[in-house]
Amino acid sequence: MKFRLHLFEFEDQPWFPAVLRAGQMDYLRFMISSLGIYRPVAPLLATALHRTQQSQLLELGAGAGGGTETVLVALRQQPTAPPHLGLLLTDLYPQPAAWADVARRTNGAIQGHAAPIDALRVPADLPGFRVIFSAFHHFAPPQAEALLRDAVVRGAGIGVFEGAGKSWLEIGLALTVLPVAQLLLTPFFRPFRWSRLFFTYLVPLIPLTTIWDGVVSIFRMYPPAQLQILAQRADPAGRYQWQAGQLRHWWGPRVTYLIGTPNGS
Numbered sequence: 001m002k003f004r005l006h007l008f009e010f011e012d013q014p015w016f017p018a019v020l021r022a023g024q025m026d027y028l029r030f031m032i033s034s035l036g037i038y039r040p041v042a043p044l045l046a047t048a049l050h051r052t053q054q055s056q057l058l059e060l061g062a063g064a065g066g067g068t069e070t071v072l073v074a075l076r077q078q079p080t081a082p083p084h085l086g087l088l089l090t091d092l093y094p095q096p097a098a099w100a101d102v103a104r105r106t107n108g109a110i111q112g113h114a115a116p117i118d119a120l121r122v123p124a125d126l127p128g129f130r131v132i133f134s135a136f137h138h139f140a141p142p143q144a145e146a147l148l149r150d151a152v153v154r155g156a157g158i159g160v161f162e163g164a165g166k167s168w169l170e171i172g173l174a175l176t177v178l179p180v181a182q183l184l185l186t187p188f189f190r191p192f193r194w195s196r197l198f199f200t201y202l203v204p205l206i207p208l209t210t211i212w213d214g215v216v217s218i219f220r221m222y223p224p225a226q227l228q229i230l231a232q233r234a235d236p237a238g239r240y241q242w243q244a245g246q247l248r249h250w251w252g253p254r255v256t257y258l259i260g261t262p263n264g265s
Contacts, residue, residue, distance in 0.1 A: 001166045004226065005219040006140050010209045018093075019195045023206035024213065025064035025095055026189045026196060027182050028134065032067035037163040038133060040247040040255055042074035045159055046081040049129055052157040052265045055082035058128030060119035060147075061135030062089035064098035067163070068110055068133070085109070088128060090117035101191050120146045122154070130158040136258075137162060137220040141230065144222070148234035148260065157261045165246055165254030166221045174214040182207050227258040239263055 010016050011024060032038065049055070059068060068087055075081045089099050089112040099112025117123070119132065120143060130151050139147055151158040164170050186200045199206045222230065224244040231242040240260040247255045 001168065001218075002223055002225070004222060007216045007219055009138065009213045009216050009220070011213050012138055016209075019193075020199060020205055020209060021093060022064070022095060022098070022193070023196045023199055024210050025098060026193070027186070027206070027210055029064040029067070029098065030185065030189050031178070031181070032134065032163060033070055035253070036070045036074075037249065037253060038067040038071045038161060038255060039074045040249050041159070041161055041257060042071065042078055044243075044247075044257065044259060045071070045131070046075055046078035048157055048159060048259050048261050049075075049082060049085075050080040051261050052129055054129040054157060055085055056128035057085070057087040058122070058126055058130050058156075059087060059089050060091075060117065060122065060130055060132045061138065062091045062095075062099075062112075062133075063135065064095045065089050065102045065110065065112070069102060069106060071133075072106065072109060086111070088113055088126070090119075090122075090126065092116050092118055097191050120150055122150055122156075124154070128156070130156050131161065132159070133161050134163055134217075136160045137217050137222065145230050145234045148231055151260065152235045152240055155262055157265070158259070160227065160258040162221050162256045163253065164218055164221060165256060166218055166223055167254075171215055171218050174218065175211065178214065179207055179211050182210060221256065224256060224258070227256070231258060231260060235260070 011021060072087060075085060087110045094114060094116060096112060102110045136144060186196060224246060227244040228242060240262055242260045244258045
């Protein structure tokens with residue numbers, strides 16, 4: 001699927017209730033972490049960290065922090081990874097309860113930033129190699145270009161990762177298998193929330209909005225060729241080395257990625 005449609009997503013709307021947003025984020029974190037969706041990016045990311053001499057990851061649009069635990073574990077197993085690697089979660093809509101849970105499980109290696117952070121204008125006092133997992137598709141082309149340009153202006157390395165290959169099969173799974181998994185697994189999501197049970201089983205707004213946003217997310221994803229075009233527009237002077245493509249997990253799923261590092265680093 002090489003085309004892109006920027007359709008409506010509930011998660012993007014400021015009016016979307018926080019309890020439903022948190023329910024969606026908890027589900028995504030559980031599935032991405034349990035399935036290890038982003039483990040294949042560890043070698044590429046370790047090389048980029050080594051090249052930029054960074055030991056801090058700054059995650060933009062982190063949601064509930066889905067996938068970062070497995071990425072951190074996989075990174076630490078890479079020979080070129082920094083010995084003391086930390087990760088700071090940021091989002092325009094912070095998820096303090098979920099982030100505190102992640103911090104506890106990782107003994108503080110992953111922390112959350114309490115204040116809202118706009119990924120298009122990252123404050124100078126938040127250094128680190130910027131990463132964005134499962135969220136770049138939320139940005140229309142002008143905003144996506146601005147996000148990359150902000151990293152270039154600041155001289156920060158950046159990695160964009162989407163846990164799909166943009167296929168019709170993935171849309172089929174989002175409409176069938178994944179909703180069933182959500183209904184079966186919701187009681188096991190942590191931190192525990194009564195509201196999550198209420199809006200999953202009694203008034204099923206969380207699964208319904210998750211299905212819609214999941215399908216739309218695939219339509220909104222940028223394929224590698226479009227990621228390269230965005231990078232070239234954000235970096236017209238060619239100050240960065242850009243690499244885009246797809247990686248396949250050993251059990252099938254693909255990860256689409258774009259990595260940019262300053263020339264000479």
